[in-house]
Amino acid sequence: MNVTHLECAACGLRHEARRLHNLCTQCGKPLLVRYDLKRAAVSLTKESLAARAPDLWRYREVLPVEHDENIVNLGEGFTPLLHASRLGAQLGLSQLFIKDEGQNPTQSFKARGMAAAVSMAKELGAKKLAVPSAGNAAGALAAYAARAGLAAFIFMPNDTPRANVIDCEQTGAQVTLMDGLITDCGAEVARRKEAEGWFDVSTLKEPYRIEGKKTMGYELAEQFDWELPDVIIYPTGGGTGLIGMWKAFDEMEQMGWIGSKRPRMVTVQASGCQPIVRAFAEGKRFADEFPNAQTTASGLRVPRAIGDFLILDALRASGGTAIAVTDEELIDATKVIGAAEGIFCAPEGAACLPALQKLMAEASVKADERVVLFNTGSGVKYVESFSS
């Protein structure tokens, strides 16, 4: 076990490891897990990876679980990084890749975060786990909680895609549908959790989902033979995956695996809900809540993110940017990607394509640069988005 402590991402206050935590006890911002990376690097070497299982637990030394028996595993992670040569040729890019997170258990990258969070909840003794979700995080929590023998209480907007609701019910969770958005669902969890004895596993309100999601950064490096790409385009709601990858890059540099060069990180949001895009354009470190949030890409319907400053810091430090695309653009893009590459993307993942096209239109991406689009989930969960 190489975890040394948890550290507040805003004020730096140290929190003890091995205890259930939510936000910083001093300032209410997210906590990040810190490791003794020198110690981790003794057994976690690039060479050692060749013999390890093709799931995210191959990076065991930089993951927080102490005892192997607490790992809740459905085969998450180590998803394919596919060279999108046909789509690339259409766009005039020779090195376009798609990281296909739709191939995770529960069909989205949310499996990574929940595998880590549920394993830690189990290890630290939580019994009832609650989450507000736009859909995919709910399905992932339901599945991992079931596999761990823990109870899952899920709160989703009542217009969440049907497949997400059925998915949670069929994996044994207790589902509550609410009027409003994910932020309203989060407020309901916060209001009831103490009386109900729930542990709140909301994005970034507990420290371990990001640890599971950061493995996308480790995988990119490993799959590209330890050379990070030039540009990463990532559909951003709460931002856990982007913040996690950024953390992974720093950890890998500290372990001597990569240098200081970083990809340009690009956030994609829907034009009907673009708090991070606005804050980026206005030069703000914290994002205002986006009013009347609307988009068919339900995972992007996050009007306020507690990790806003971490997303915005990473975009700026990387020389990246934040781009909004319309629902029409992202739905049209699903078929373009699907027909060219055989990958049926979630609308959130498809949104990366029009964002890339906008970057190319302003000459921000060169023809031979290595670009990765994150398809964060599978389109099969979104039949409503494609049937009108």
Ligand SMILES: Cc1ncc(COP(=O)(O)O)c(C=O)c1O
């Ligand atoms: C398919 C999909 N993509 C992207 C996101 C946004 O992810 P994050 O909260 O890590 O920014 C979500 C969140 O629900 C999602 O379900």
Ligand SMILES: [Zn+2]
């Ligand atoms: Zn703090």
